[in-house]
Amino acid sequence: MVYDGSAEADIRGIDIDKLAKGFGEEAHVFKKFAAVSKTKAREIRWYRKGLTLATAENALDTPTTQGVTTSRIANTSFKARPFVVEQKWERQTSHIKKFFVESPLISMEDIKDNDVDVLAGNVRDLVESVVAKVDREIYDVLTEATTTGVPNPTNVNSTTAVAKWNVTATADPVTDLLNAKMEIRQSGYNPEGGICLMNSIEHKHLLIFLINIKGSSIPDFATARIKDGVVMGLLGLQIVVSENATTDWVVTFVPKRAISYKDFMPLTSVVIDEPGIGKKIRIWEEGKALLTDPRAVHILDTVTV
Numbered sequence: 176m177v178y179d180g181s182a183e184a185d186i187r188g189i190d191i192d193k194l195a196k197g198f199g200e201e202a203h204v205f206k207k208f209a210a211v212s213k214t215k216a217r218e219i220r221w222y223r224k225g226l227t228l229a230t231a232e233n234a235l236d237t238p239t240t241q242g243v244t245t246s247r248i249a250n251t252s253f254k255a256r257p258f259v260v261e262q263k264w265e266r267q268t269s270h271i272k273k274f275f276v277e278s279p280l281i282s283m284e285d286i287k288d289n290d291v292d293v294l295a296g297n298v299r300d301l302v303e304s305v306v307a308k309v310d311r312e313i314y315d316v317l318t319e320a321t322t323t324g325v326p327n328p329t330n331v332n333s334t335t336a337v338a339k340w341n342v343t344a345t346a347d348p349v350t351d352l353l354n355a356k357m358e359i360r361q362s363g364y365n366p367e368g369g370i371c372l373m374n375s376i377e378h379k380h381l382l383i384f385l386i387n388i389k390g391s392s393i394p395d396f397a398t399a400r401i402k403d404g405v406v407m408g409l410l411g412l413q414i415v416v417s418e419n420a421t422t423d424w425v426v427t428f429v430p431k432r433a434i435s436y437k438d439f440m441p442l443t444s445v446v447i448d449e450p451g452i453g454k455k456i457r458i459w460e461e462g463k464a465l466l467t468d469p470r471a472v473h474i475l476d477t478v479t480v
Contacts, residue, residue: 191316205313208430209464214238214437217271221387221465222264235329255428269463271439272312274305278459288382292452301458305442309460310419314372317434317465318426318474326424326476330469333357333476339478340380343388352410355427355473363472364429371412375424380412387407409463423480426472438462 186360248258278297286294311324318326334354338345356366373381407414412427420426440461447455466472 177366179455186308192306204417205310205317205372205419208428208438209313209434209436210417210431210434210467212439214271214439214463217439217461219269219271219437219463219465221267223267223270223469224262224264224468225452237267256385267465269437269465271437271461273459273461274312275457276304278455280449280453280455282453283451284453294446294456297456298446301456302442302444305458305460307419309442309462310417312462313434313436313464314417314419314421314426316466317428317472318421318424318467319466320421324421326421326426328474328476330466330470331472331474332362332470333474334358335476336478339477339479340377340384343383344387346380346384348384349410350426351475351478352412352427355425355475356410356412359427359471359475364432364468364471366427366429367411368430369412370415370426370428370430372410372415372417372426372428373419373424373478374420375416375418376422377425378416380479381409381414423476423478425475425478427475428473429468429471433466433468435465435467436462438466 214429248260250449251257277423280426281293281297311388315318315324319329319331321327334351336351340346340348352371356369359366359369438461440456440459442460444456447457449455
């Protein structure tokens with residue numbers, strides 16, 4: 176099959192469907208779950224805590240150190256000096272990423288007489304492409320992904336699935352998600368209302384488990400998917416399905432806490448006019464995702480592959 180661009184004759188005519196079809200539009204919603212703030216500099220210096228509160232209570236007050244058999248915080252003698260506990264921070268440096276794309280030059284004649292609105296169509300799809308890349312940037316930082324986009328849990332919580340979700344005889348996604356919540360809570364964060372992010376493949380097998388195997392009705396199925404990306408609720412988590420999520424991995428995290436997004440230049444679209452010739456569309460955004468609270472994230476691996 177041959178497809179036609181803006182300067183080719185086959186898309187002109189009288190009886191064609193003026194709504195150009197052929198591609199679905201994926202909802203890109205990851206930025207909604209990040210703590211978004213502005214930055215004035217392309218280099219960002221920020222600090223990550225060395226210990227969460229829960230970790231500090233164990234690591235800094237270990238009863239067996241220095242011959243002490245009970246807690247030094249909870250068993251302070253009267254008139255004694257207090258036990259000193261010090262938090263530590265690790266300095267981080269991140270650099271702004273630029274997401275940038277433009278259309279070819281669209282002739283003024285094509286803009287005027289094509290049945291397909293090539294100008295509006297290009298604006299929409301180019302904006303979509305930039306937003307998708309920003310979405311993926313947030314996902315890659317959240318999952319500590321490798322350069323090839325594969326999640327690589329290093330500082331975040333992680334466990335392996337009890338069994339593959341597509342193996343109906345042994346699948347146990349309920350235990351897997353409860354383990355995710357447990358690890359986040361043990362790190363000092365409240366997982367209730369957290370986001371559970373997965374690909375459509377994992378979502379399919381989750382529903383098969385709930386409906387076909389356990390006989391449940393679809394829990395809390397949402398009708399506002401296009402608005403916020405949440406398709407259902409389960410175990411106190413909001414299930415979000417996206418094709419920008421890598422299959423075989425399920426990511427649970429505390430929204431507005433686990434990850435931040437620094438906005439250097441907001442999403443901008445400009446039409447560049449070439450008088451007497453045509454127009455060109457240019458789209459850009461500049462920003463950077465920061466994994467500020469890695470222990471507010473849990474990654475489940477070996478889910479379906």
